[in-house]
Amino acid sequence: MEPVIRPFDQPVEPRAEWDTPMFNLAQQQFLHAANLMNLDENIRDRLLFPQRTLIVSFPCRRDKYSEVETVFGYRVQHVLTMGPTKGGIRYHEDVNLGEVAALAMWMSWKCALMQLPFGGAKGGVRIDPSKLSRSELQRLTRRYTMEIVSMIGPDRDIPAPDLGTNAQVMSWIMDTYSQQIGHPVPEIVTGKPVVLGGAHGRQEATGRGLVYLIQEAAEHLRLDLKKATAVVQGFGNVGANAATFLTECGVKIIGVSDVSTGIYNAKGLVLSAVAEHVARTGFLKGYPDAQEISNEAMLELECDILVPAALQNQITEANAGRIKCKLLAEGANGPTTLEADEILSRRGIFVLPDILGNAGGVTVSYFEWVQNTQELAWTLEETNDRLHKIMTGAFRRTLLRSQRDDIDMRTAALIEGIERVAQAKLLRGVFP
Ligand code: NAD
Numbered sequence: 001m002e003p004v005i006r007p008f009d010q011p012v013e014p015r016a017e018w019d020t021p022m023f024n025l026a027q028q029q030f031l032h033a034a035n036l037m038n039l040d041e042n043i044r045d046r047l048l049f050p051q052r053t054l055i056v057s058f059p060c061r062r063d064k065y066s067e068v069e070t071v072f073g074y075r076v077q078h079v080l081t082m083g084p085t086k087g088g089i090r091y092h093e094d095v096n097l098g099e100v101a102a103l104a105m106w107m108s109w110k111c112a113l114m115q116l117p118f119g120g121a122k123g124g125v126r127i128d129p130s131k132l133s134r135s136e137l138q139r140l141t142r143r144y145t146m147e148i149v150s151m152i153g154p155d156r157d158i159p160a161p162d163l164g165t166n167a168q169v170m171s172w173i174m175d176t177y178s179q180q181i182g183h184p185v186p187e188i189v190t191g192k193p194v195v196l197g198g199a200h201g202r203q204e205a206t207g208r209g210l211v212y213l214i215q216e217a218a219e220h221l222r223l224d225l226k227k228a229t230a231v232v233q234g235f236g237n238v239g240a241n242a243a244t245f246l247t248e249c250g251v252k253i254i255g256v257s258d259v260s261t262g263i264y265n266a267k268g269l270v271l272s273a274v275a276e277h278v279a280r281t282g283f284l285k286g287y288p289d290a291q292e293i294s295n296e297a298m299l300e301l302e303c304d305i306l307v308p309a310a311l312q313n314q315i316t317e318a319n320a321g322r323i324k325c326k327l328l329a330e331g332a333n334g335p336t337t338l339e340a341d342e343i344l345s346r347r348g349i350f351v352l353p354d355i356l357g358n359a360g361g362v363t364v365s366y367f368e369w370v371q372n373t374q375e376l377a378w379t380l381e382e383t384n385d386r387l388h389k390i391m392t393g394a395f396r397r398t399l400l401r402s403q404r405d406d407i408d409m410r411t412a413a414l415i416e417g418i419e420r421v422a423q424a425k426l427l428r429g430v431f432p
Helices: 021-036 041-047 097-113 134-147 167-181 205-221 237-248 271-281 295-299 338-346 360-374 380-405 409-428
Strands: 052-061 068-077 085-092 119-126 157-161 229-233 252-257 262-264 291-293 305-308 327-329 350-352
Touching (some): 021 041, 021 097, 052 134, 068 097, 068 134, 085 097, 085 360, 097 119, 097 360, 097 380, 097 409, 119 134, 157 167, 157 360, 205 327, 205 350, 205 360, 229 237, 229 295, 237 305, 252 295, 350 409, 360 380, 380 409
Parallel strands (some): 085 119, 085 157, 229 305, 327 350
Antiparallel strands (some): 052 068
16 A cells, blocks of 8 residues: 655554654655655554653652652654664653654664664653753753663663753763662763763764765865855754864854854854853853844855754744755754755755764764773774764765655655665564
8 A cells, every 4th residue: 555645744544642743744754755665564654653652750859849840751762673772862841752752763764874783762851951950950860760761771772962961961861870780881871971981072973973964065066165154053062063163164154043042143153252152151142243133034044054953843834945055954853844845855955864964973872882882992083083984974875865766865864774774674574
């Protein structure tokens, strides 16, 4: 039976608990690719849903001892065929099961595209971490870790940082898990501080990997980076690092944004001064040497390279016609909707799709896990050399497939990933 491709806001049957617009986007992207590649329909139906999901609710005690808030947490493992599962943990006030399930599915294709021995997973807690004190954040993290402890493990499922979490949160997860086991288990999470077994370069790996790809894409598009301009949405881990590495390539950054505002300077922003302002005040708002601009207007600025590195669902049917970049380099997960993709493709905008664009993070996470399990320590140079090789290899495979089959880069990247997972599934067979 031919799968019916529907608009992403119309659900796939059978409907399930994770049914949300974001999960439907992930499913429809998958179905679109599965259809084009004539994927075996049994495998197609198996991959449409996550294999394991866990929803927990648990108490979070505030610093005021009498205040105890009930919060929701999730962990989803999409495919257990390829090895342990791997995926970040997100703290955000809108996190829900559908969002985490979509992110887990994208992790499966991403790991397979990069040829890493992992299936996809993701976790999240529905809370705004910016409203928590450090001790509240620590208690929340330790309790969430205990709630999902039966699901994670160094050879089962290995978390990492994502939106709203960082190396400190990973340290608390590692400590909580190690306390349960009775000895240090650094390989339970990646994205740790280096002193706890973190990989050199992991912190900036997603931004660095994205810029390696931008260099490849620029060569393909004959775009001179030394004369190019860029706009970056999101000034967190991915956005700030991508902006910094772009500057090192000679690119002029004319706009960046965060949750507080966008800032624009046609002459180019001095990133070190911007970073210093954010370090001091917490936000971009109030940065003196630029004009304030809304996030929406910033996405539509004329530039060569646009890097969405904040949230999903930013480039939609509503604004895709007004995006003026030549190269859209996706650092965030799911920033572009299906309808927007079609418009961008018609308008000839070259896209580095999220599962390729932000794969530098999971690639160096893989390096970290390899080093932890074998008690090795690579230098930053070794890490970056290996990262460069893997990123450029994946770029070339994706570009080749896109040109050979006359499909856009996102579909090509998805097919590269899905094909590998499907092949592994066929080889393993069905139990019993
Ligand atoms: P982060 O929490 O470090 O930074 C997020 C940034 O986005 C912050 O500057 C925040 O102010 C900004 N932001 C939030 N809401 C916004 C809004 N409405 N408009 C504009 N900016 C807004 O998170 P991160 O780790 O940099 O992750 C960003 C994206 O990259 C997410 O989609 C995440 O899934 C993806 N990603 C991250 C990694 C990683 O290694 N950290 C790896 C792969 C993908």
